[in-house]
Amino acid sequence: MKEKRKIVVIGGSAAGPKAAARAKRLDPDAEVTVIQKAPEMSMASCGYPYFVGGVFDNRNALLSTPYGEVRDPNFFLHTKGVTARTETEVVAIDRQSHNVCCRDLKTGATDDLSYDKLIIATGARPRKPVIPGVDLEGVTTLQSMKDADFLRKIRDDKTITKAVVIGGGLIGIETCEALQLSGIDITVIEMLPQILMFLDWELAKVLENHVRSKAANVITDVRLSSFIGEAGKLAGIRLENGTELPCQLAILATGVIPDIELAKNAGLTIGETGGLAVNEFMQTSDPDIYAVGDCVELIHRITGKKTRAPFGDLANLEGRVAGENAVLGNQVTFPGTIHTGICKVFDFSAGSTGLSEFRARQEGYENLVTVVNASLDKPEFMGAKLLISKMVVNGQTGKLLGVQCVGPGDVSKQIATAAMAILGKLTVSDLVTADLPYAPPFSLPIDHFIATAHLMENKLKGRLVGISAVQLKAQLNQGVPPFILDVRTPAEFDQMRLGIGETLIPVGELRDRLGDLPDDKDREVICYCKISLRGYEAARVLKAAGWKNVKVLEGGIMAWPYRREK
């Protein structure tokens, strides 16, 4: 009789259980065991902020199947045929003897478990800044079910009035929203010049302004120097610029670091990014050991370089690949990531796929072309909402490198569409005629994504000369103001305006009022409207009339990240 294959999976949160279930389905004779440190398994950890914020109240929903069965060891045994041991830690991997040493966290007892193939899914842990007071009571993270329970209790008990979130990344912003919805006065502290580093600065600022409009404060460009305690409890924080903020709660959201101690101690190769190195089969430097989830490093599919991508969706997809390869031999590959991500930020969403301009420049791309487009997501009469996108392409090849999108509109569809376009290696000339679903309840006749590609095409062909808000602002700061032309209606101007020395000439009057423009046809003229569609129209009129240096302010007023006069 054939020996039953033994598969051991270390980690029972996301990637681990997926790998285990897949392995068992494809080799029903295999003995599959999952070792999990926490008391819970298969936690929907991305849902913690929504539980904390009171979007739903049933804690079990985070731990259950859609039909209400809790994913505990009993569920795994009977439904999946997988043995799961919770509150158990793997303390060592003996690659020679193909054993892992387990310790029961309740009893302290240890035992050895042998494996034919091992799958490491140890995840990542919150980065804990080395700052005085970091161990005070009231300084926490939102990483585990225990953290979620702790913060949810704070919401329910209403014991806290002021909190800070350290770190303005995805988790930080989601946590900020959760606590703000709990009625807590929140300040987000970010040491970088912006929140949400997957966005370029100008889009991040739009989000930052939105967060502030929701009465959560955001302080960027400043480092935390210490947590201030009173009788062992957190009482406030001190920033490097000397500012002190009183608070009874601080949530650390300064990123995660791969949990690779076990793998490192076993002599497995650690990659340049600090994640466990794996090949395309999700196999570590030991062919009998696979690794998946937040502890590994992946290939960035655009740059070809190593990167980390601790996202719940990828963890599942990696687990599926490793589970199959562990039992069937190396059958399937995981090609890597394009860093697609999205988060909800109060009434806005923010998403990104591929490379931002900042990231692309960091990676050494030259000849980048970018464009910012602001438009509604569907016709106004259908209850439209705003979308602001930034598209980044390789100017040489026209290939799409990245898209970011923010706003109250349907960001999720925009980013999914863009991600698929990047995976399909499409160029701008493919995108301008894309056949996307249109009906008024869902999109504009020319979908925002295609309209962004149209602007990009106009730019690539030299028909649209754009200027970003950042560039214009820099020029204004240097005291060399161009002629600035707002081409909206007087009613719109009364309601909202930049106040940067602009002249108002509605686009419909422009052809008759060319005399109001500078006589000097070489003078730089910047046109804009609410979203710069009319701005583009105006620029074409002026160019036709002989002005040589006409630019369009990309994204118009809606994408202006600075303070407006009105």
Added chain:
Amino acid sequence: MKEKRKIVVIGGSAAGPKAAARAKRLDPDAEVTVIQKAPEMSMASCGYPYFVGGVFDNRNALLSTPYGEVRDPNFFLHTKGVTARTETEVVAIDRQSHNVCCRDLKTGATDDLSYDKLIIATGARPRKPVIPGVDLEGVTTLQSMKDADFLRKIRDDKTITKAVVIGGGLIGIETCEALQLSGIDITVIEMLPQILMFLDWELAKVLENHVRSKAANVITDVRLSSFIGEAGKLAGIRLENGTELPCQLAILATGVIPDIELAKNAGLTIGETGGLAVNEFMQTSDPDIYAVGDCVELIHRITGKKTRAPFGDLANLEGRVAGENAVLGNQVTFPGTIHTGICKVFDFSAGSTGLSEFRARQEGYENLVTVVNASLDKPEFMGAKLLISKMVVNGQTGKLLGVQCVGPGDVSKQIATAAMAILGKLTVSDLVTADLPYAPPFSLPIDHFIATAHLMENKLKGRLVGISAVQLKAQLNQGVPPFILDVRTPAEFDQMRLGIGETLIPVGELRDRLGDLPDDKDREVICYCKISLRGYEAARVLKAAGWKNVKVLEGGIMAWPYRREK
């Protein structure tokens, strides 16, 4: 001095104005004239049903820019630099002399207008069935602003209690919803066996059931024989099966036919589908004449054959291409369509891109593989809604041929993602590891689209043997019932069940209750649950335990298009 280029555009609804504006922007010296028969221009005609149904009340919203300016000849002149003549008909094209003969519909006066390049955008008109009584008062269409005004007045006046919609296509179903929302008792009459022919039968039935649940009746598979009049007014309809339905209003939605009389009379080539033939530059058989919008035929990008695709989004994209080519020479191409479409059907949406199974078989594709997947669109705790998708791939190459999706969930994102995947020529093995945006407010960790691809991969690799609801039903009708296994919980079974002779064994008990299965290991066993994820799990368990002929009912109970016991 260079002669100014003269561009004449026939048709001012969607494709025409887009072509005109684009031409003028790219050649500001050109004299661009649009001739429009209707009194209105640039109507958001896809919005008519929502105006009729009272989703919004401001009629002008259908005719205005997002900033509230009505797109009338004055707007076109001042904002776009384009001359527009409304209530004017082109009665003949003289290709020899490069003239069009125009007639003013108010005065009857005619004049000639010369062109260098002509763009035909004459659209399509409703197909009017040759049936007694079709000209009775009360028989109408929803094609023009006048129609929309007429139907809106009916809503506002509440003069009508019973209406029928002839034709269950996209426009028919949208019109049905609009009138039902107006408090009118509605019946949709469709001569084919199903509504919404862009969907395969089983998905269309899910929609049909939903429409019925909203108190609008649907009768398929029956032809209309006559409209019954009383004193010149519609009083009812008679079907070929003898049924008579009283009604005071009938809306014809039996498709559109390209308006090509003018082009035909001018000797331009008409294509095999009845649309005006154009090349990839949107140029007709006369190099000085382009054509765009609902009057042309296009290339189907998957089959390579000619097809018609009268959609508002494509009209705009085609107009943009023709406008550019008319003034700059043949610079840009329009590659055709993949028939991407979507519509709202009460609380459900229905979308499709690429080929349905029915269509693919019609086109002669062999070795097709299809899969139906039902799942939530996001985690249950975030207020998830159901999605049911059907994916069609080429079994030889694994290339994605089409995706249909219906349900109350986020169908629009699913179809946009699928459309982009088809345009990128992606295969199932590309889709199973796609990097899409994930966060709980927007999707499941494994997005519905990727999950569908996972099922498809399992099927392609022989790990999942599916049976469609249609196949199972046929088998049951033949009196050869397989062993049918529902693997949900008893509570779920109490609430909802098929009642087709199934046995209930919850998946978690299955491994311990194999004795309850048929002794004959060759007996066909069909497993399912609510959406067939647990059904798949169960099938793997049974296969491992030796049953040889185990199938999964695709889409489970949620995709079952027939009457359920409960």
